[in-house]
Amino acid sequence: MEFARPHLFWLFLIYIPLIFWYVYKIRKIDPTIQASTLDAVKNFRTSYRVWLRHGLFAVRLLAIGCLIVILCRPQTSNKWETSSVEGTDIVIALDMSTSMLAKDFTPDRFAAAKDVASEFISGRESDNIGLVVFAGESFTLLPMTTDKSSLLNAVSSVEMGLLEDGTAIGDGLATSINRIVEGKAKSKSIILLTDGSNNTGLIAPLTAAEIAKDKGIKVYTIGIGSNGSALSPVGINYYGKLEYDYVKVTIDEQTLQSIARMTGGKYYRATDKNSLEGIFKEIDALEKTKLDISRYHNTEDDYMLWAWLLLAFVGLDIVLRTTVMRNIP
Structure with missing residues (x-):
């Protein structure tokens, strides 16, 4: 107690x-009385x-x-408890441009990426993890935290349409750097998932990669998309619903490889949900360092x-x- x-x-x-x-x-x-002898009362009990x-x-x-x-x-x-555990700082940067609704993953790229990211978060017991989403702009969905419930709720609740459409890889990476740079762990890693090439934004991807390199942050890049063509959104019909057609999968793998190489990370290509799960399992073996975390x-x-x-x-x-x-x- x-x-x-x-x-x-x-x-x-x-x-x-x-x-x-x-x-x-x-x-x-207590009353008192003086007497010459106590023989008469000495056998009395209290x-x-x-x-x-x-x-x-x-x-x-x-x-x-x-x-x-x-x-x-x-x-x-x-109570609040502060304990020293093995962990690392991680930010997951997820592309949520309209092309992530392509059907070459089940049910689509975006949903598959959310499912695999949730499984990855569930398996990281003591890591500080943050979430960043990007399309034509970037946005911090959740700052770094060890609260897995908040992380899983954030991943499951994020929906398309939150951001202006486009693929600003450089902005997404820069926002992720801003989120992770204040972390206390020696090991800092960004996992960036995208299915396209940089076509908008204020910061070039390689410029953001240089910043990550200077800060000692590893960037693991993942290109999402099957080989060849994929059934992808091409427009909106009269009823306001997306129309799909087969579109050639175009991923700027050269830039993604350069980002990973410059920062000491690694580039992966995920052509289906199973390969994406395998990639996250490999990243799950990231080095760990001592972290002081507080739990309520x-x-x-x-x-x-x-x-x-x-x-x-x-x-x-x-x-x-x-x-x-x-x-x-």
């Missing part, structure tokens, strides 16, 4: 003046009421003690036992004073 206000235990010092006062009071009110009077005072002290414990707020052991555990007050004891002692005091220890005027 822990206490929210342990400093209030100093209130137990009130027992000292109370005991002194009680001893003084007893000595003052009445149980004398001892009960002392017991009544003890009951009152116990009641005061229970009240002090309640004021100290006894609680369950739930729910804390609840646990004073009911002491409250019932307080009521019991007060009730016992009332019963004794109104029955066997009743004073007669």
Whole structure:
């Protein structure tokens, strides 16, 4: 058991003046008589009421003690805990341009990437992981955290249409760098998934890669898309729904390879969901370093036992004073 206000235990010092006062009071009110001999009363036993009077005072002290414990707020052991664990800093940068709805993955590239990313997050016990999405612009979906529930909820809830369409690989990488650079782990890695080539944005991909290199951040790039052609969105029909047709898969593998090589990472090509899962399993073997992480555990007050004891002692005091220890005027 822990206490929210342990400093209030100093209130137990009130027992000292109370005991002194009680001893003084007893000595003052006890009657005395002088006699030449005690032979006539030496066999008399002390009445149980004398001892009960002392017991009544003890009951009152116990009641005061229970009240002090309640004021100290006894609680369950739930709390913030800081522990040192093996982990790394990771940011997942996910392309969410319209082409990620191509049907060469099941059910499409974007959904497959979300599923595999969720499995990857679930398997990383103690890592600080952040989420960045990019299309024609980039956006931090979730800053780095060790809360897997928040990460999984963010991945599952993100939908297409959040950002202006396009493929700003450089902006997505730059935003990921800004998120991960403040991390405390020595090992920092960005996993960038895209199915196209950079066609918009303010920062060139290789410029962002140079920044990552200077910061000691590894970038693992993944090109998503089958070989040949894939059934991909080509427009919107009269009813506002996407129209699909077969489009040649074009991934700027040269740029993605250069980013990975410059930063000490690695480039992967995922042609289906199974190969994407294999890639994430390989990345899952990233080096780990010591991390100090804080976890919150729910804390609840646990004073009911002491409250019932307080009521019991007060009730016992009332019963004794109104029955066997009743004073007669």
